Amino acid sequence: MFERSPVKVAVIGGGNMGSAFAAGFLRENIVSPADLIVYEVNEDRRANLKTLLNCELRSAPGKELSDTVIIILAVKPQVFPDVIGDYMPFINADQLIVSIMAGCSVSYISEKLNGHTKIVRCMPNLAAQISEGVTVFFAPDAVSTDEKKLVKKLLDAAGESYAVNNEDLIDAATAVSSSGSGFVFYLFEHWMKAACELGFSEEMAQRLIAKTFSGAVKFWQEGDYTAEALRKMVTSKGGTTEAGLKVFNQRGLGESLVEGIKAAYKRAGELSQK
Numbered sequence: 001m002f003e004r005s006p007v008k009v010a011v012i013g014g015g016n017m018g019s020a021f022a023a024g025f026l027r028e029n030i031v032s033p034a035d036l037i038v039y040e041v042n043e044d045r046r047a048n049l050k051t052l053l054n055c056e057l058r059s060a061p062g063k064e065l066s067d068t069v070i071i072i073l074a075v076k077p078q079v080f081p082d083v084i085g086d087y088m089p090f091i092n093a094d095q096l097i098v099s100i101m102a103g104c105s106v107s108y109i110s111e112k113l114n115g116h117t118k119i120v121r122c123m124p125n126l127a128a129q130i131s132e133g134v135t136v137f138f139a140p141d142a143v144s145t146d147e148k149k150l151v152k153k154l155l156d157a158a159g160e161s162y163a164v165n166n167e168d169l170i171d172a173a174t175a176v177s178s179s180g181s182g183f184v185f186y187l188f189e190h191w192m193k194a195a196c197e198l199g200f201s202e203e204m205a206q207r208l209i210a211k212t213f214s215g216a217v218k219f220w221q222e223g224d225y226t227a228e229a230l231r232k233m234v235t236s237k238g239g240t241t242e243a244g245l246k247v248f249n250q251r252g253l254g255e256s257l258v259e260g261i262k263a264a265y266k267r268a269g270e271l272s273q274k
């Protein structure tokens, strides 16, 4: 449990991500139901959340928000400037703001929060919604070491989290691990196409591909080998893997992947609200 107890947490925006993190806090017993408030403006969604989260659900803020220690911003970036006005009267300088909003820099959030300094910027990814996500986070000097530990504990409820010392690495994480989910699905799409054209049913193709990926990931993570060493291990001279790789290399697949990820990084910088 936390050093400061009970730690009251508020989540602003109970959509896909906000509700996933909130559910993780409760499931992992990091926050007790009595210490968690989720603000969700959408009535239908609030009704759905009632069955998922046994915590306080509110449509709008009141003075209860001032008693929370951590406030998680989980609304869409484009509505944030309009939304935050209602919450501002109940936010004070001691509260720690944790933003999962894509493309919103610490200085941008600080500006919208009238110069608030205790802000952590996070970049989660899709699988946070099934507790298998990875989140990269950046905290400026105004956030203490204990607070960073607390944030990590909260973020780990939706998978794994890693702190970075340079905010630019949040844009890099946007490309590598957030857009990264999309890139993996792009590979799956093409792998599926090939498998089905070779005669497998969709169901069988999905099973084979998913297990091939998860098995390869496990092998890579649990052994002492680099991806390159493992690739060489399964590539015998004149064999089938070599034949496939030859086409990938001729068509520049590897380079395209590197360039694509760098393009996503560049775009993250362009879209970022500095």
Ligand SMILES: NC(=O)c1ccc[n+]([C@@H]2O[C@H](COP(=O)([O-])OP(=O)(O)OC[C@H]3O[C@@H](n4cnc5c(N)ncnc54)[C@H](OP(=O)(O)O)[C@@H]3O)[C@@H](O)[C@H]2O)c1
Pocket (backbone or CB within 6 Å): 012, 013, 014, 015, 016, 017, 018, 039, 040, 041, 042, 045, 059, 074, 075, 076, 077, 079, 083, 100, 101, 102, 103, 123, 124, 125, 126, 178
């Ligand atoms: N989804 C991802 O994979 C992913 C990955 C990385 C980062 N993120 C970031 O995570 C954040 C949330 O994304 P999401 O996919 O969870 O979006 P979402 O499902 O649209 O959730 C946002 C929720 O906030 C609600 N909301 C709007 N105004 C509000 C207010 N004044 N008070 C309380 N709630 C309010 C929205 O209701 P209405 O729909 O009625 O407006 C919606 O239910 C975004 O900033 C996004 O950039 C998402």
